[in-house]
Amino acid sequence: xxxxxxxxxxxxxxxxxxxxxxxxxxxxxxxxxxxxxxxxxxxxxxxxxxxxxxxxxxxxxxxxxxxxxxxxxxxxxxxxxxxxxxxxxxxxxxxxxxxxxxxxxxxxxxxxxxxxxxxxxxxxxxxxxxxxxxxxxxxxxxxxxxxxxxxxxxxxxxxxxxxxxxxxxxxxxxxxxxxxxxxxxxxxxxxxxxxxxxxxxxxxxxxxxxxxxxxxxxxxxxxxxxxxxxxxxxxxxxxxxxxxxxxxxxxxxxxxxxxxxxxxxxxxxxxxxxxxxxxxx
Amino acid sequence: xxxxxxxxxxxxxxxxxxxxxxxxxxxxxxxxxxxxxxxxxxxxxxxxxxxxxxxxxxxxxxxxxxxxxxxxxxxxxxxxxxxxxxxxxxxxxxxxxxxxxxxxxxxxxxxxxxxxxxxxxxxxxxxxxxxxxxxxxxxxxxxxxxxxxxxxxxxxxxxxxxxxxxxxxxxxxxxxxxxxxxxxxxxxxxxxxxxxxxxxxxxxxxxxxxxxxxxxxxxxxxxxxxxxxxxxxxxxxxxxxxxxxxxxxxxxxxxxxxx
Numbered sequence: 001x002x003x004x005x006x007x008x009x010x011x012x013x014x015x016x017x018x019x020x021x022x023x024x025x026x027x028x029x030x031x032x033x034x035x036x037x038x039x040x041x042x043x044x045x046x047x048x049x050x051x052x053x054x055x056x057x058x059x060x061x062x063x064x065x066x067x068x069x070x071x072x073x074x075x076x077x078x079x080x081x082x083x084x085x086x087x088x089x090x091x092x093x094x095x096x097x098x099x100x101x102x103x104x105x106x107x108x109x110x111x112x113x114x115x116x117x118x119x120x121x122x123x124x125x126x127x128x129x130x131x132x133x134x135x136x137x138x139x140x141x142x143x144x145x146x147x148x149x150x151x152x153x154x155x156x157x158x159x160x161x162x163x164x165x166x167x168x169x170x171x172x173x174x175x176x177x178x179x180x181x182x183x184x185x186x187x188x189x190x191x192x193x194x195x196x197x198x199x200x201x202x203x204x205x206x207x208x209x210x211x212x213x214x215x216x217x218x219x220x221x222x223x224x225x226x227x228x229x230x231x232x233x234x235x236x237x238x239x240x241x242x243x244x245x246x247x248x249x250x251x252x253x254x255x256x257x258x259x260x261x262x263x264x265x266x267x268x269x270x271x272x273x274x275x276x277x278x279x280x281x
Numbered sequence: 282x283x284x285x286x287x288x289x290x291x292x293x294x295x296x297x298x299x300x301x302x303x304x305x306x307x308x309x310x311x312x313x314x315x316x317x318x319x320x321x322x323x324x325x326x327x328x329x330x331x332x333x334x335x336x337x338x339x340x341x342x343x344x345x346x347x348x349x350x351x352x353x354x355x356x357x358x359x360x361x362x363x364x365x366x367x368x369x370x371x372x373x374x375x376x377x378x379x380x381x382x383x384x385x386x387x388x389x390x391x392x393x394x395x396x397x398x399x400x401x402x403x404x405x406x407x408x409x410x411x412x413x414x415x416x417x418x419x420x421x422x423x424x425x426x427x428x429x430x431x432x433x434x435x436x437x438x439x440x441x442x443x444x445x446x447x448x449x450x451x452x453x454x455x456x457x458x459x460x461x462x463x464x465x466x467x468x469x470x471x472x473x474x475x476x477x478x479x480x481x482x483x484x485x486x487x488x489x490x491x492x493x494x495x496x497x498x499x500x501x502x503x504x505x506x507x508x509x510x511x512x513x514x515x516x517x518x519x520x521x522x523x524x525x526x527x528x529x530x531x532x533x534x535x536x537x538x539x540x
Contacts, residue, residue, distance in 0.1 A: 177372065179366070183362075183363075183364040184428070201374075275413075277373065277412075
């Protein structure tokens with residue numbers, strides 16, 4: 001009983017200490033979860049390294065982590081790494097920008113208008129079912145081995161997740177809140193910015209994450225088909241010259257950069273969806 | 282009556298079309314409500330009380346008859362008709378003060394001032410920056426009331442607004458609402474299925490009977506405020522409303538409709 005009164009009596013003091021305490025425990029918690037998450041991969045790395053050093057596995061087929069790290073260091077020092085990674089990132093970004101924005105746009109049209117849905121959705125669903133590798137020969141015949149083909153293949157992957165999640169996000173807006181907007185006589189653009197956009201934001205973020213992930217995965221297909229630069233190119237060359245370490249560097253780069261991009265979007269998500277009241281585990 | 286007539290309902294009928302055939306929800310409703318009145322609408326479930334309120338709000342425009350507010354026919358929803366739903370229906374991504382302002386800008390000094398006054402009126406000082414998930418059911422409903430009042434509605438329509446609240450919170454909310462009514466003199470039309478609530482708040486109680494929804498009787502309440510739910514006069518009125526319900530039940534049995 002006395003606690004709330006105390007809090008009321010010294011509000012500043014109470015909130016300040018409250019905050020300081022929370023920050024420090026949260027930081028500790030994060031470090032703790034980081035350590036737990038790192039346990040498995042670090043353990044595996046140690047076993048891998050030992051197995052290579054003791055000659056239990058052939059380092060030709062499976063180079064040890066230190067060998068891979070050395071290859072990474074060489075690539076980094078020569079500037080090749082930055083160059084090829086830059087080329088790949090630019091490609092993925094261009095493909096994502098094109099495919100994602102078309103997906104977003106068509107998703108908005110299909111979401112807002114039932115006629116839009118009738119016209120667009122069946123075609124989009126069919127288009128979605130065409131695999132990258134099935135359409136790649138056509139794209140290459142039409143646009144050659146140049147940059148355009150690669151960006152188109154990436155764009156094709158980025159298109160669909162944003163389309164479907166924008167569409168569903170809009171369609172899942174609570175009708176009860178739409179009634180509120182009617183009762184309060186919101187203008188159309190206010191209804192969009194105050195209600196529909198924030199209400200569909202969680203699903204939009206999901207679309208954004210999936211779309212970015214598929215751009216990044218589409219990049220591999222695009223670059224392995226034939227290219228003169230990029231991480232995929234590095235890996236193709238390494239394959240031809242049996243440089244296992246560099247293939248591993250490529251695989252790891254795809255994983256790490258992909259994860260970093262995803263983490264960045266999740267950071268944005270957390271920042272914009274603070275208001276959400278959902279199960280957090 | 283010297284007060285001006287605000288809401289005018291004449292020959293209002295409403296039929297729902299369904300696969301099984303047409304269902305008559307409201308039949309020939311005649312009702313006039315004066316400015317500044319507090320009218321409660323009560324009736325058993327299925328009597329069309331929520332439908333009546335939605336029609337007055339302009340949320341449902343497919344009906345026969347006339348409904349006019351002031352000198353204008355009701356043709357759609359608008360800010361002159363504030364509406365409080367059974368649930369608060371706040372925007373979860375907006376803070377309390379931004380929920381109240383909604384499409385109006387808090388950067389305008391006159392809006393800012395009115396929002397602050399309303400927060401004081403609905404007793405939510407200190408919660409301006411809270412999000413809806415941090416509020417209790419009663420607090421959230423008070424935010425919804427403030428949101429409606431900010432638009433200076435000619436009439437506030439309340440559709441069982443305290444139905445989901447516990448008994449203590451409900452009693453408190455009734456007092457908050459009466460306080461608002463006595464200060465602002467906003468015309469209130471309050472739908473409920475709780476007889477105590479209907480008697481406690483109203484100038485007049487409209488009793489509806491079901492199948493099809495029609496007015497059974499209108500009971501005037503001239504008890505002075507503040508009312509005591511334990512007083513004899515209160516109980517006499519309560520019995521009066523209950524006896525109307527008994528009549529409805531007899532009619533139902535005679536008609537063979539059952540409940």
